[in-house]
Amino acid sequence: MRVLVFGMGAIGSVFAARLSKRHEVVGICRGEHYEEIKRSGLKLRGGTEGTFSIRVYRSLKELDEKTFDLVLIATKSYDLKQALKAIKRDITFSYLMTVQNGLGLIDILEEVIGRSRVIYGITYNAAVLVRPGVVDHVFLGETVIKSLVDDPFDEYLVKELKSVGLPARKSDNILKDIWLKGTVNCVINPLTAILREKNGIIREKWDLLSDVVSGVVTECLEAAKIDGVDLGSPQELLDLIKDVSLRTSENRSSMLQDILKGRRTEIEFLNCYVASRLESIGKRAPYNRALCALIRSMEGLS
Numbered sequence: 001m002r003v004l005v006f007g008m009g010a011i012g013s014v015f016a017a018r019l020s021k022r023h024e025v026v027g028i029c030r031g032e033h034y035e036e037i038k039r040s041g042l043k044l045r046g047g048t049e050g051t052f053s054i055r056v057y058r059s060l061k062e063l064d065e066k067t068f069d070l071v072l073i074a075t076k077s078y079d080l081k082q083a084l085k086a087i088k089r090d091i092t093f094s095y096l097m098t099v100q101n102g103l104g105l106i107d108i109l110e111e112v113i114g115r116s117r118v119i120y121g122i123t124y125n126a127a128v129l130v131r132p133g134v135v136d137h138v139f140l141g142e143t144v145i146k147s148l149v150d151d152p153f154d155e156y157l158v159k160e161l162k163s164v165g166l167p168a169r170k171s172d173n174i175l176k177d178i179w180l181k182g183t184v185n186c187v188i189n190p191l192t193a194i195l196r197e198k199n200g201i202i203r204e205k206w207d208l209l210s211d212v213v214s215g216v217v218t219e220c221l222e223a224a225k226i227d228g229v230d231l232g233s234p235q236e237l238l239d240l241i242k243d244v245s246l247r248t249s250e251n252r253s254s255m256l257q258d259i260l261k262g263r264r265t266e267i268e269f270l271n272c273y274v275a276s277r278l279e280s281i282g283k284r285a286p287y288n289r290a291l292c293a294l295i296r297s298m299e300g301l302s
């Protein structure tokens with residue numbers, strides 16, 4: 001396949017490196033990361049090891065060849081709309097897959113490019129951009145994918161991801177999987193960003209944090225119901241969060257990485273989204289609203 005990875009941050013770089021073992025991969029990235037990959041290749045360590053020569057460009061307009069079998073979007077959730085508009089305008093593709101954090105992204109996909117040829121993906125991989133050109137693949141996690149309109153291409157992609165060493169499976173309820181991962185992110189990401197600690201802190205301080213964690217989880221469960229999604233019992237979700245915090249204990253969550261770099265975070269697509277959904281039907285969401293306000297206040301202060 002000819003694959004375009006749009007957004008070569010930490011996670012995008014992991015997918016680009018792995019997929020380049022069997023496919024022709026081209027990446028879009030900017031700044032020093034772009035310069036470094038162009039100069040000395042993309043270096044991965046940890047769950048993925050090696051130096052990968054990926055052809056990179058700073059924008060779609062610079063591409064020599066503009067037709068792809070697969071476009072993989074790994075930008076921040078707040079850049080999804082712009083990315084989709086640019087992709088629609090500047091290139092042609094057979095399929096498009098997303099691997100991003102965030103809730104409510106299906107609405108954006110639907111609004112800009114529709115559902116057909118779209119594979120929704122969520123990933124439990126954890127990675128950090130250590131310095132330009134170098135990514136630490138801290139945890140080799142599972143990627144769960146599903147075509148938004150039934151299409152066997154998702155099964156083919158599962159096979160391809162597995163064959164390059166990325167654990168993957170086809171979802172039998174993608175909306176539920178999106179809410180499950182969203183709930184994990186609504187707990188781990190803002191708390192680690194506020195505490196300025198790696199993910200393992202959630203498990204280490206479980207008893208101290210339990211009221212906040214349970215409050216966020218209960219509200220996520222309620223908000224998911226608005227989409228007709230039953231996330232199961234609060235205990236199942238708490239176990240999932242504990243498990244992700246343990247398995248990614250050495251990772252700095254993406255929100256902590258953003259805060260440390262003085263960048264915008266994905267809070268609008270996580271806790272703020274959950275709070276707004278509940279408030280839109282007249283319910284209160286004090287835990288998610290508080291985390292939304294705290295992270296908004298921290299953005300830009302490094």
Ligand code: PAF
Nearest residue numbers: 124126188248251253254
């Ligand atoms: O956003 C993140 O950092 C990741 O989704 C996860 C899985 C919480 C690991 O840090």
